[in-house]
Amino acid sequence: MSRVEERLRFEIDGSVTALSGKMEYGQGLRAAYPRIVAEELGIAPSRVRVVLGDTDVVPWDMGTFGSMSVEMDGRELRRAAAFARSELLARAASRLATQATELDIEDGAVTSRLDGRTLTFTQLVAGEPVTGEVPEDVPLAVPTPTCPDGPADSVDLVTGRAQFVADVRLPGMLHGRVLHPAVHGARLRSVDRDAALAEAGVVAVVVEGDFAGVVAERHGQALRALRAQQPQWDPPLPPQAPGTDAVLRSDAGVDEAFGGAATRIAARYFTPHVASAPIGPSVGVADVRADEAFVYGSTQVPFGLRDAVAAIAKLPVERVHFRPRAMSGGYGRHGSSDAALEAARLSAAVRRPVLVQWSRADELHGAPHRAQMEAAMEGGVDATGRIVAWRSEISTNPYGYAGAAAARSAPARPARPAAMGRAGGWDPTQMVAMMAGRNAVPPYELGAAEVRLHVTPGRVRTGALRSLGASPNVFAIESFVDELARAASVDPFELRLRHTSDARLRRVLEVVRERSGWAHARRGQGRGVGVACVVYRATYVAEVVEVSVAADGEVRLERVWCAVDAGHIVHPDGARNQVEGAVQMAASWTLIEELPHRDGEVLGETWEDYPIATFRDAPRAIDVVFTGDDRTPSSGLGEPPAVPTGPAIANAVFDACGARVRRLPIRAAAVRRALTGG
Amino acid sequence: MRYLLQVNGGPREVDVPAGTPLLAVLRDTLGLTGARFGCGHGACGACVVLAEGAPIPACTTAVEDVAGRAIVTIEGLARGDELHPVQRAFLQEGALQCGYCTSGMILAGAALLQRVPSPSEDQIREALAPHLCRCGVYLRAIRAIQRAAR
Numbered sequence: 001m002s003r004v005e006e007r008l009r010f011e012i013d014g015s016v017t018a019l020s021g022k023m024e025y026g027q028g029l030r031a032a033y034p035r036i037v038a039e040e041l042g043i044a045p046s047r048v049r050v051v052l053g054d055t056d057v058v059p060w061d062m063g064t065f066g067s068m069s070v071e072m073d074g075r076e077l078r079r080a081a082a083f084a085r086s087e088l089l090a091r092a093a094s095r096l097a098t099q100a101t102e103l104d105i106e107d108g109a110v111t112s113r114l115d116g117r118t119l120t121f122t123q124l125v126a127g128e129p130v131t132g133e134v135p136e137d138v139p140l141a142v143p144t145p146t147c148p149d150g151p152a153d154s155v156d157l158v159t160g161r162a163q164f165v166a167d168v169r170l171p172g173m174l175h176g177r178v179l180h181p182a183v184h185g186a187r188l189r190s191v192d193r194d195a196a197l198a199e200a201g202v203v204a205v206v207v208e209g210d211f212a213g214v215v216a217e218r219h220g221q222a223l224r225a226l227r228a229q230q231p232q233w234d235p236p237l238p239p240q241a242p243g244t245d246a247v248l249r250s251d252a253g254v255d256e257a258f259g260g261a262a263t264r265i266a267a268r269y270f271t272p273h274v275a276s277a278p279i280g281p282s283v284g285v286a287d288v289r290a291d292e293a294f295v296y297g298s299t300q301v302p303f304g305l306r307d308a309v310a311a312i313a314k315l316p317v318e319r320v321h322f323r324p325r326a327m328s329g330g331y332g333r334h335g336s337s338d339a340a341l342e343a344a345r346l347s348a349a350v351r352r353p354v355l356v357q358w359s360r361a362d363e364l365h366g367a368p369h370r371a372q373m374e375a376a377m378e379g380g381v382d383a384t385g386r387i388v389a390w391r392s393e394i395s396t397n398p399y400g401y402a403g404a405a406a407a408r409s410a411p412a413r414p415a416r417p418a419a420m421g422r423a424g425g426w427d428p429t430q431m432v433a434m435m436a437g438r439n440a441v442p443p444y445e446l447g448a449a450e451v452r453l454h455v456t457p458g459r460v461r462t463g464a465l466r467s468l469g470a471s472p473n474v475f476a477i478e479s480f481v482d483e484l485a486r487a488a489s490v491d492p493f494e495l496r497l498r499h500t501s502d503a504r505l506r507r508v509l510e511v512v513r514e515r516s517g518w519a520h521a522r523r524g525q526g527r528g529v530g531v532a533c534v535v536y537r538a539t540y541v542a543e544v545v546e547v548s549v550a551a552d553g554e555v556r557l558e559r560v561w562c563a564v565d566a567g568h569i570v571h572p573d574g575a576r577n578q579v580e581g582a583v584q585m586a587a588s589w590t591l592i593e594e595l596p597h598r599d600g601e602v603l604g605e606t607w608e609d610y611p612i613a614t615f616r617d618a619p620r621a622i623d624v625v626f627t628g629d630d631r632t633p634s635s636g637l638g639e640p641p642a643v644p645t646g647p648a649i650a651n652a653v654f655d656a657c658g659a660r661v662r663r664l665p666i667r668a669a670a671v672r673r674a675l676t677g678g
Numbered sequence: 679m680r681y682l683l684q685v686n687g688g689p690r691e692v693d694v695p696a697g698t699p700l701l702a703v704l705r706d707t708l709g710l711t712g713a714r715f716g717c718g719h720g721a722c723g724a725c726v727v728l729a730e731g732a733p734i735p736a737c738t739t740a741v742e743d744v745a746g747r748a749i750v751t752i753e754g755l756a757r758g759d760e761l762h763p764v765q766r767a768f769l770q771e772g773a774l775q776c777g778y779c780t781s782g783m784i785l786a787g788a789a790l791l792q793r794v795p796s797p798s799e800d801q802i803r804e805a806l807a808p809h810l811c812r813c814g815v816y817l818r819a820i821r822a823i824q825r826a827a828r
Contacts, residue, residue, distance in 0.1 A: 025776045026777070157774055158761065158768050159755075159756055160713075161712070164778065166711070166715060167711035220695075220702065277812055278812055279724055279776075279778045280714060280716060280776075328776050328778040329776035329813045360717040360718060574772065577772055580815070580818070581813045581814035584816060585812065585814050606721060607717055607722055615804075615809065616807050621817070622817060
């Protein structure tokens with residue numbers, strides 16, 4: 001339940017301000033939200049201003065993740081706007097002494113169809129703001145894609161004027177740096193505090209438990225002081241949290257079903273730790289004073305950060321003000337506001353504003369990385385080509401906030417665990433099923449199936465990355481479905497379509513088969529195509545990729561076709577941008593990326609040690625088509641299109657050269673190994 | 679040490695220690711924050727500026743090495759309110775998401791078009807290859823530079 005005045009403000013100049021606790025870092029919310037409000041209110045999107053993440057004025061929000069911003073907060077804005085629309089119509093009807101049904105709402109005004117008399121929004125709200133509880137059943141306008149795609153609201157980003165967190169400059173601001181061991185959880189044995197203090201420009205050396213930071217006038221000075229500390233580390237304690245197991249599906253008669261299968265195969269899949277690798281590393285600025293605090297940071301959880309800073313500064317939460325600024329994409333990484341928390345601890349110690357900018361090495365050593373996953377899959381197909389038995393056992397690490405490693409600098413007892421928010425008290429089995437177990441149960445109508453999940457803390461710090469467990473899980477599922485199709489001599493599209501009666505899933509599969517020219521694709525001699533699909537929450541995605549594989553095993557992603565049903569598409573070009581970007585990122589982690597680590601130590605500090613896809617690796621084209629219905633509510637788009645890309649590539653590589661790579665990344669050596677059976 | 683720089687068409691005198699990275703001078707001394715810090719080892723392109731028309735990573739360039747050379751940052755690319763064609767094309771093609779890598783990409787694109795007015799797609803890929811984008815707008819950026827070339 002929400003109140004309209006928490007969401008929308010009608011301004012005296014006829015514009016509308018929309019309020020949301022979500023953060024923008026490239027998903028396009030600043031373009032999407034005005035369109036949602038505009039669709040309901042019948043005004044131009046340019047007349048809607050959006051305020052995001054400012055904890056002093058926006059309603060409380062759990063955080064920006066899970067591809068939920070348009071689906072859920074967008075729905076709240078839509079409902080608020082729909083309610084405001086009915087209020088404005090009722091007011092106009094009363095003042096014009098007519099029926100609301102005789103009125104049109106258009107271009108910021110309500111007009112009588114009978115006599116053309118008009119009242120503007122400004123006239124309708126003057127002295128009487130639109131307030132009230134938005135009823136559960138508020139009628140929504142049937143959204144139509146009437147808003148043309150204007151240029152993105154991004155002028156400040158192309159001129160350099162946009163102010164990112166790292167660009168905040170406060171009077172008297174200092175620069176801080178904090179030590180990050182390459183081994184997650186390593187305990188600080190000693191630092192040379194005096195040597196650090198002796199460096200030029202150093203204002204303070206702050207050592208509290210395993211936290212050791214320096215504060216200096218200039219950034220270069222802070223860096224020299226940091227190095228002068230010469231830290232000695234003790235190895236981490238063994239993990240305290242036990243593992244969590246979850247049974248995601250357990251039908252009766254699985255063994256019997258396998259016994260009756262005509263064809264039975266088994267395979268193991270593995271996906272490594274992957275870094276979120278934002279181009280802008282974690283950064284934060286904090287100004288902690290005796291009676292209030294201001295914080296700026298790269299974060300997906302502005303309220304969680306505010307509450308944590310309140311705990312650090314020993315202030316009530318309403319005395320802490322989070323100030324949103326532009327931020328680098330984080331893809332889940334900024335669920336942990338590391339640098340801002342460090343800045344708060346340092347600022348609390350020196351009582352001056354402190355900026356903390358993580359380095360690239362800090363980011364590799366200290367940021368949460370995607371969990372490792374190992375899956376043992378077993379499937380049985382009957383003589384008619386139906387999958388009658390399915391068993392999978394998945395072992396992985398925690399993703400979210402339940403049992404995953406918190407930021408080193410987080411306060412010992414956060415006021416409110418960020419992801420749990422007001423719901424609170426979720427049981428750990430449910431949490432791991434929802435995060436690590438996301439999409440671990442195939443979307444198909446299978447015979448008897450059993451899906452088990454084991455989640456244990458790894459030695460590397462793990463956390464959210466675009467789609468959580470869905471991408472690893474679906475890599476295993478959709479690769480294995482391809483193997484089953486080959487084993488049963490059935491076309492991979494055909495096998496998938498045989499096992500679903502879900503019209504939306506069938507449609508994305510059929511559309512992408514058609515658009516990609518699947519029936520006539522070049523196959524063999526180093527050229528191949530592959531398909532994979534996912535039903536991610538309420539969003540349906542099917543992808544076909546075409547790859548070429550060189551004689552030495554080097555894979556090149558040539559072309560990608562995506563069919564996506566995310567219901568009503570609010571901002572078509574922004575939505576396409578999300579799909580293309582998700583595919584590009586997933587192609588990178590599928591073909592290139594693996595976090596180098598040994599005995600819990602992350603090895604490497606630079607982009608050379610952890611390369612990602614470049615302009616050279618980008619495919620020739622990514623074709624995106626939306627198959628959804630405008631009457632179906634909008635669902636998320638940030639994560640889902642990343643999910644099928646990996647298995648589609650693996651399936652295409654097999655199609656091209658017969659190499660079944662079950663362990664990511666699919667580098668040339670992996671293809672050669674798969675071909676020689678090594 | 680005092681250095682006389684030519685930044686965005688005007689002289690700027692700065693007093694910083696020798697060896698100070700150009701990026702720190704731009705961002706902290708001159709308040710030009712459009713060049714972004716990404717990696718500090720010249721491998722991501724987020725801090726790229728133009729020196730005598732050629733893209734250079736500002737994070738690994740010492741201030742003394744560019745004294746007297748004409749520096750252009752993203753703030754100096756537009757003429758008043760009139761955006762550079764590459765800036766306009768990035769908007770028209772929606773060739774950005776978070777925008778953190780955008781300054782460097784646009785400057786590299788502008789430098790390329792100065793040198794090669796009608797580059798092929800592969801020439802664009804090569805020229806922009808030093809610029810990493812994790813949001814994945816590579817194809818859009820290519821289209822934007824092609825649009826600006828028309």
